[in-house]
Amino acid sequence: MRSGIWSLRRKLFVALLVMMTFLPLVVYLYSREQGRQEAAQRLTAHVERSVSRALEIKSQLEPVIEKSAPDSAEVRKAMQDLVGSDGTLAYLQLADSATRVVNSTSGAPKREKVPLEVVPPAAPEVVRALQGTGEASRPEYVMGVRLSKTERGHLLVGMSTRVLDEQLRQFQEPWRWSSVQITVICVAILAVFSAYIVLLHERTRGLAAQLHEESRLVYVGTLAASIAHEVRNPLSSMKMNVQMIERKLAELADPAQADYFRGKVERIKGEIERLEDSVNHFLAFSRPAPLEARPSRLADVVDSVLELLQPQCQAKGVQLVRRHARDLPPVALDPRQFVQAIQNLVLNALQALGRGGTITVSTEATPGGVAVSVADNGPGIPKEVQQHIFEVFFTTREGGTGLGLNIVSRIVEEHHGKLSVESEPGKGATFRIELPRAAPPPDPDERA
Numbered sequence: 001m002r003s004g005i006w007s008l009r010r011k012l013f014v015a016l017l018v019m020m021t022f023l024p025l026v027v028y029l030y031s032r033e034q035g036r037q038e039a040a041q042r043l044t045a046h047v048e049r050s051v052s053r054a055l056e057i058k059s060q061l062e063p064v065i066e067k068s069a070p071d072s073a074e075v076r077k078a079m080q081d082l083v084g085s086d087g088t089l090a091y092l093q094l095a096d097s098a099t100r101v102v103n104s105t106s107g108a109p110k111r112e113k114v115p116l117e118v119v120p121p122a123a124p125e126v127v128r129a130l131q132g133t134g135e136a137s138r139p140e141y142v143m144g145v146r147l148s149k150t151e152r153g154h155l156l157v158g159m160s161t162r163v164l165d166e167q168l169r170q171f172q173e174p175w176r177w178s179s180v181q182i183t184v185i186c187v188a189i190l191a192v193f194s195a196y197i198v199l200l201h202e203r204t205r206g207l208a209a210q211l212h213e214e215s216r217l218v219y220v221g222t223l224a225a226s227i228a229h230e231v232r233n234p235l236s237s238m239k240m241n242v243q244m245i246e247r248k249l250a251e252l253a254d255p256a257q258a259d260y261f262r263g264k265v266e267r268i269k270g271e272i273e274r275l276e277d278s279v280n281h282f283l284a285f286s287r288p289a290p291l292e293a294r295p296s297r298l299a300d301v302v303d304s305v306l307e308l309l310q311p312q313c314q315a316k317g318v319q320l321v322r323r324h325a326r327d328l329p330p331v332a333l334d335p336r337q338f339v340q341a342i343q344n345l346v347l348n349a350l351q352a353l354g355r356g357g358t359i360t361v362s363t364e365a366t367p368g369g370v371a372v373s374v375a376d377n378g379p380g381i382p383k384e385v386q387q388h389i390f391e392v393f394f395t396t397r398e399g400g401t402g403l404g405l406n407i408v409s410r411i412v413e414e415h416h417g418k419l420s421v422e423s424e425p426g427k428g429a430t431f432r433i434e435l436p437r438a439a440p441p442p443d444p445d446e447r448a
Contacts, residue, residue: 057082089157
């Protein structure tokens with residue numbers, strides 16, 4: 001499945017790479033074609049404006065020629081003024097009936113005769129003029145003109161490409177710039193996508209390694225849970241036999257010998273209880289039971305735990321204090337699981353105290369429900385350790401499993417509660433569980 005997904009990603013990457021490679025070329029060809037079409041339209045319009053302007057100049061120039069001689073200064077000045085007022089024309093030349101040049105404006109080529117075969121240029125000729133340099137590259141054409149009432153001459157019109165060249169350059173510049181922009185954007189997108197593919201590849205490898213490790217841990221956890229379950233039964237049997245031995249020790253005639261064996265039995269009993277707690281923690285962690293919450297009184301649940309742990313506290317000289325607020329609202333609890341959470345917190349405090357000290361368990365109402373706190377006056381928890389104490393397998397106690405507080409955190413989370421800790425070195429620690437108020441039962445009238 002993963003190989004198929006990776007193959008699909010690789011094909012998508014290749015397709016995107018090809019698309020990114022050809023997209024700038026497509027944009028360039030499209031922009032060039034658009035430029036050609038726009039240039040053709042502008043060239044045609046330019047030639048039409050030039051011819052139209054030349055006809056106007058012809059009609060304005062003929063009266064001046066008839067009034068003055070064709071080679072006079074007045075005619076040259078009139079021709080120069082007419083050319084200078086229009087950007088489509090570059091120069092004018094006036095020729096007689098024998099095609100001899102008799103008058104010219106500035107910028108006109110120096111020659112003796114004008115070519116009669118010259119007609120208004122087509123678009124390719126104007127393009128060559130735009131691409132060429134020098135006077136000879138300018139397109140030109142010849143029109144008939146009246147020199148007098150009886151004589152006909154020729155007017156050679158030279159077209160100006162300067163304005164047209166500037167227009168085409170301004171038109172083509174955005175297209176060239178757009179091609180560059182699109183190319184840069186495509187390269188950037190390709191780079192980002194390549195980095196994303198590399199990231200996905202690395203993440204896939206990491207997820208595969210994590211999945212393999214999790215599968216191994218699940219197998220090990222299942223095996224260990226089976227072993228723990230098998231160990232719990234012999235521990236219960238050993239505990240029952242130790243209790244029987246304790247009762248028999250009272251029948252020994254020698255008190256000193258009885259005390260000696262009683263100490264050994266107490267040590268064995270303590271080790272059995274420690275192993276039993278470890279097995280219970282591990283089983284609770286590996287096979288959590290489904291939550292079966294129902295409205296309960298928090299004080300009753302807490303008291304049931306404290307009654308069970310009172311003998312252990314007395315054996316270590318620890319005073320167990322309970323403080324319950326009155327009229328606490330009911331909360332939705334799974335008593336079986338929540339008993340385990342309170343028991344783990346009290347045992348954690350008992351282990352932190354060693355011998356002597358005080359453990360205070362209190363309940364109180366909160367704006368959203370109720371809270372229970374387990375406080376001790378032991379050595380406290382360092383700041384750098386507090387952020388790790390709820391992590392699985394984290395422990396600072398030699399021989400600890402690192403599962404007790406993690407199980408408490410899971411149980412509180414399943415009850416939609418909040419677990420917090422406050423502690424200062426040398427001033428003890430306080431674990432606080434806040435639980436939401438139980439939803440009121442449905443009204444029988446509304447249900448009906």
